[in-house]
Amino acid sequence: MIDPRLAELLDAAPGLRLKTGPADLEHYGRDWTRRWTPAPLAVALPGTVEEVQAVGRGANRHKVAIVPSGGRTGLSGGAVAAHGELVLSLERMNRVLDFDPVDRTLTVQAGTPLEAVQEAARGHGLQYPVDFAARGSCTIGGNIATNAGGIRVIRYGNTREWVAGLKVVTGAGEVLELNRGLVKNSSGYDLRHLFIGSEGTLGIVVEATLKLTDPVPQGSVMLLALPSFEVLMQVFAEFRARLRLEAFEFFTDVALRHVLAHGGQAPFAGTYPYYVVTEFAGGDEATEAAAMAAFEHCMEQGWIVDGVISQSGAQAAQLWRLREGITESIARYTPYKNDVSVRISAMPAFLARAQALLGQAYPQYEVVWFGHIGDGNLHINVLKPADVDGAEFVAHCEQVTRLLAQALQEHGGSISAEHGIGLVKKPYLGSIRSPEEIALMRGIRRVFDPNGILNPGKLLDA
Amino acid sequence: MIDPRLAELLDAAPGLRLKTGPADLEHYGRDWTRRWTPAPLAVALPGTVEEVQAVGRGANRHKVAIVPSGGRTGLSGGAVAAHGELVLSLERMNRVLDFDPVDRTLTVQAGTPLEAVQEAARGHGLQYPVDFAARGSCTIGGNIATNAGGIRVIRYGNTREWVAGLKVVTGAGEVLELNRGLVKNSSGYDLRHLFIGSEGTLGIVVEATLKLTDPVPQGSVMLLALPSFEVLMQVFAEFRARLRLEAFEFFTDVALRHVLAHGGQAPFAGTYPYYVVTEFAGGDEATEAAAMAAFEHCMEQGWIVDGVISQSGAQAAQLWRLREGITESIARYTPYKNDVSVRISAMPAFLARAQALLGQAYPQYEVVWFGHIGDGNLHINVLKPADVDGAEFVAHCEQVTRLLAQALQEHGGSISAEHGIGLVKKPYLGSIRSPEEIALMRGIRRVFDPNGILNPGKLLDA
Structure with missing residues (x-):
């Protein structure tokens, strides 16, 4: 028999999809942490903002906890539902709604995967530059909930920098339109920025208007081998001073060993204790000369002991795989x-x-x-x-x-x-x-969610 | 006789400077709006964070309203004290505290004028890129309180983009260190961003850690004459597509007439209804060719009817004066x-x-x-x-x-x-x-300032 709270929810929003099967409860009740036993009440899969509002209102009426849910690729348990919560999955709300060539913004539903956002931007000759390995599974709503960073923060900053507007549904079921895509708007507290990084505790992000930027032509990727971690910052300083860095990522021999065991291709004949993969824009001669100058200076100083530079897009991707493959290669441990x-x-x-x-x-x-x-x-x-x-x-x-x-x-x-x-x-x-x-954060949370139904137990105890 | 509330304040913070003379009350009680009659209780000029805390505690005890005060160049009355408030001027807290070459950040006290921040950055071979005409009089604390924008937002964004950390004193006299200069920090609500643009209603900004960026070599400045405002966006689109714009500012013939009457130098023999001043980076041949191409295309289309490009830094400054001089030239009206x-x-x-x-x-x-x-x-x-x-x-x-x-x-x-x-x-x-x-903003304000002593009557009624 269906839980009466769910029955009432379906009365209020007849089109709302609900899942209550054990496999679904397990699938939607956990994220990548795998540390808690999923035990949600049910999974709601709204298809419209109105249905999200209905879920918010119903949950408030019955004091049912809501766990907003994107791609559940999180690593902190923010999307875990282990205590009879209602999982509110945005996965059906995954469409690109609008592109504006003058504002250079893309408006998407919160359940849109990061990769789909990146592809839509490319389709318009532009770039959405936030990027990381989970791009195919994570959603933009989840990215906003954690202010996701990734591998290109050094050049482009975190998700926060790319959000021009948010549509959110509060715990009370009200819709807020925050900042509306404006470049300049000094009209009181910027609630948009309060929502970014709030982990589903202040409301449910349903739409985002994202800024796009000019695409960067395929740059060069260098893999550097370092003798010790003490020289890491010197190498970084040298490369940063000479090049426009798109990424500067470090990993250890242990990390590389796992990637190679998982099917990666060995970059050097020997092995070294530390590695850096760096990418820089500009395929021109001046850039290449600057890269070589940085490399040679570091070699002379003994900060670098080996290195390789990509000669093609395919080789660049291969070098990147050594860094991006780490998380997957160790997942089974x-x-x-x-x-x-x-x-x-x-x-x-x-x-x-x-x-x-x-x-x-x-x-x-x-x-x-x-x-x-x-x-x-x-x-x-x-x-x-x-x-x-x-x-x-x-x-x-x-x-x-x-x-x-x-x-x-x-x-x-x-x-x-x-x-x-x-x-x-x-x-x-x-x-x-x-x-x-922490006391101020708790106070803010109470202002947005007086009944304590939004992702309770996460981030802060009430 | 001194007000007993002030006497108590001096007991708690003997080093605190207080001004109560009529000329001082008038000077510190108003901003550039000139619409209200200044009538503060007194002006407190703390020299340290501890003195700011003492003022906060004392004000809370006696429910005396505080008006945080920077350069008072504001145009919305945010720094007006017309109802017996205590003006808390940060003008004595105007020092650069720290520069970090690795983080590329500058830590300054809130009373530091914008121009002093820009100069300090230049002194380290870097740039603080937020800029506008009041740079000599406004302070960084006021810039943060309004999320100040200015003439280079098109390239660098607003003040918000450049704040890596804030030290604030709450109404209760507590010190918060927000974000501490970190590039990545996903640890709950970003209170730093809540403070930016909060107009002194949530606390008193006492220090800021500002991001710096690479300086841009002197670019070229172009003044364009337009026949109508309908073509403005076309001209903008054309220049934006071809050049890396540092600024793109528009003004009318009426504005220009006032600047010329105020001592500016006429740029053209004739007069036109609309003008644009634009600056773009890169003094190289390719940039100049792109600028000429944009210009010629717009001329052919009839979107531009006249134009001049700077041939020197002095000429660039002269062209900028036509735009930057507007506010001053009309102030007497x-x-x-x-x-x-x-x-x-x-x-x-x-x-x-x-x-x-x-x-x-x-x-x-x-x-x-x-x-x-x-x-x-x-x-x-x-x-x-x-x-x-x-x-x-x-x-x-x-x-x-x-x-x-x-x-x-x-x-x-x-x-x-x-x-x-x-x-x-x-x-x-x-x-x-x-x-x-608005209800949520009001709730947030109450969390930070339960006694309603921080800039009451501004932004929102309690």
């Missing part, structure tokens, strides 16, 4: 993930501290490091050995995360650079936000 | 100012509508138009004839603003592009923000 950031200038000191800390804390685990060095963002993945119990492994890793959070606090860093807080990082929020800030 | 924006694509339709509306509404007044066409931002200045009473003039203009606000609402535009809401635009807030949005 159910890694415990840290996604931390510090100011770029604090990177050397923090890196040294973190390496010492983790080497000591995890002598028995394999640790895979990679990250966006030009943004001060490190990803630290601890791999679970097959013979260690999952809960025990997580408990151990959480202890180490506490130490890491303390180190981050001392270096002015953040426990979440781009994954969001969700459930996973909640215990460590106090390392980056003060008690006063 | 105590103009009634509208600062409106629409999406760029909505500009032609809105311009036509606004021109018809204002031509009909103000047959007896001179109207000076100028604006940032590439950002969808128009400045409309109505000049007061000498023989019309001030109050009567404002009352008449307010009637017309109501019609303009209605037109803006129909075109999805904003009644305040970059000046803020303050007192002047408050009656029209409902044309851009919905009742639900």
